[in-house]
Amino acid sequence: MISKDLSVEFLGVHFENPFLLSSSPVDNCYEMCAKAFDEGWGGVVFKTIGPKHFKINEVSPRFDELTKEGTPFVGFKNMEQIAEHSLEENLHDLRHLKDDYPNKVVIASIMGTNEEDWETLAQLVTEAGADMIEMNLSCPQMTSHEMGSDVGTNPELVKKYCTAVKRGSNLPMMAKMTPNITDMVPAAKASMDGGADGIATINTVKSVANIDLDRKVGLPIVNGKSSISGFSGKAVKPIALRFLQQLRTAAGLEQLPISGIGGIETWQDAAEFILMGATTLQVTTSVMQYGYRIVEDMKNGLMHYMEDQHVEHLSELIGVANKNIVPAEDLDRDYKVYPKIDWDKCIGCGRCYISCFDGAHQAIKWDIKTRRPSIDTSKCVGCHLCNLVCPVGAITTGEVVMKPGTKGNPEDIQIESSRLTHPVQ
Template sequence: MAKNKTRIADATRCLMCYQPICDIACQKKVFPAGIIHALHLKNEAGAYLRSAENVSCLHCDDAKCEKACARGRVDSPIRIQEICRYVSQMENISRESTQAELSVNFCGIRCENPFFLASSPVASSFEMCCHAFDAGWAGVSYKTISFYQSWEVSPRFDALPGEHPFSFCGFKNLEQLSPHSAEENFEIIRRLKERYPEKVIIASIMGRNCDEWTVLARMAEEAGADLIECNFSCPQMAKQGLGSDIGQDQDLIALYTRATRKGSRLPIIAKMTPNIGNMELPAMTAIANGANSLAAINTVKSITRINTENFSSYPDIGGQSAVGGYFGQAVKPIALRFIRDLASYPPLKGIPLFGIGGITTWQDALDFILLGCTALQVCTSVMEYGYRIIDHLKEGLSIYMKQHDIASLDELRGLALPNLVQPEQLDRERKLHCEIDSRRCIHCGRCYISCLDGGHQAIGWEKRTPMIDKSLCVGCGLCTLVCPTEAISLVNSL
């Protein structure tokens, strides 16, 4: 088990190269990059399907792919041959490659799958959206259109590192709205809809007053957009009374939602801000005044780190910075909490939800669906890895559905909601304690020091061996989280 996890962990070191040199170098034409990329994005079943028809790695005695690996120019190459051999021999994974039905209905509009690009830099031009549609994305929420002229800073992004090198845990941005005029943007939407009539195009809009919201809504419908998204949530606007300022003010939400409805009969999505304690009441206000659905979350106001030389923050713009929007995998738990709040709030029952925030893998997507989302929007992982991740999002979700005999995503929506209860409803009579598998323990002492300094002093340390004192163990689970070999488990106390 530990060795298998080490192999998968090595795959996460992959740089996810464009036109991977390992594929070019492979004399057996196994195309190992697809296998490694699938593991990197937690699509193990997809990796297996890619390897099932290629057993050449089992017999290759000259791993040219590893010699060519770009990661080797940074530190050490990915152990491609060992990983491919491991994947080809995986157990309990079906060779069935038939795709499940991933289409969804959002506000009466058929979407070929639940995956959309979020209103952001990844959906900000005609060429980019064409590229995304050709790759397999069901739709886009086009970068927010306004009559307000955005003047952007340079640089405008910062990132905190993720669980593996050269990846993002969280990503901060100071970017505002589309750099193009409203007229230019709506012409782009018209051209996109003309070329891709089966794709779903959302016009994200933001006005400075009621008249602008109404006019923008009218222009969106005339351009052929399928839905309108009211951006009530951008946290880094350079002018007061826009973006997240609206999402925190129920009077403005009501006013601008009505103004948008006045300009169009299209379904309206209210995109909500997480920079607030309670999202249900602002969401109710949007629905009561003409919105048909909700999207959550937009980015979280943040400061990522401080430059210790000039005492500015990042991104550093000439010795200054500002609070900006934080997104990526780090905000996913926050997004899931808000989605759960909206989906379980009785007055909002049946309102379609777009889930946004940290979606990188198909498992991330499934989490949002299980909490009640109909469709999903993705940004940061596309900025990091490109539109190509759609293959693994669709494939991983499809394989999961096939394995669990799920006919449609409707069957999965909201299944987790009944199991998320109020703290006072949890079973507080249940008692567990930890047990250590001596065969898997490597005697590193991580469990001991964590329990000693951060737990309940229930683990002793004798001759470099951890010993459990069941009379002190409360079953908190801290030791199971720090153990590098998963040698510790929680069992019922008798």
């Protein structure tokens, strides 16, 4: 079995691998974190610890899922707030985790209602032996508007609370950002101005996932009512990657250390976050669905990816894709590429024909007798919707042609993507 060094340095702390449980229901106590460590996670961001005076009182039930066709957990909606255990219990667990797992990274997530809370909590978790602090400025389902994402959208408050945390602790600190904001850059910069060493993002996206059609109320139903709350899982991955890209390309933030969060469940997701600038990776939703064991395939798959890429350290991959994502106006619009149909693979289902007619440019002809599609290049715009809907991978990229009035050599155009081919035919 392949074996490679997955270790990373993040905010001055050594991680044996970049995979962390994010601050959430999945790392709510010592036993959970210990099991996760035993199964191979590199660290935990222990479920957010709040001030003594803030009482947690959760609803029941508290989760919902978005599905599509046969796929469960396309997205996941969660009402749960921060840790419900007492401050003393949480600090005790942090201390024991660090004692029993000295080589794993224990990050304390904290959340206060005012400067004093933040400073005190920072002090307490530092004394308990945490390796790092994450400021939760982003939980969208708190029962207090002085906490969570309402704070994270206000750069002034963000800076003030970061300063308070830095007063209380000299540990490395990351500020966890909310995606419920048009532009994350001002809030991220404010946190850095306040002393944050890096950013964790994204927290969950405010959502109403499903409506019960008989009771006319969102899900989950809590005694006849429901609330907006955070949405996570695979469905939010594109939103998370977009925020990573915008942070890493903002002036002054090009080297921003990021702990990436948002829909990671496979090694491919993990590699995408790394290429977009994340150094560590935080996971919850897929753990809630499948358990801690998923880290095995994420680690092993990432090792194979490193081998394929001839990379010895993950640091060589961090942010490599950022420079290749450019404003839409900067893209080459001088050519189009026609799809190519492999007749041996085609099973004659006609899905490409339907999608091309109804969703694109009526550029696929359908032979009723042979049940075979063909491309009408006089109409085809090269959108490749047909490639995406083909269930057997029979449609790939074919001939490149320059548009009339443009210069350039079709052979120089880079269109290859492993996503447009199937690993095994």
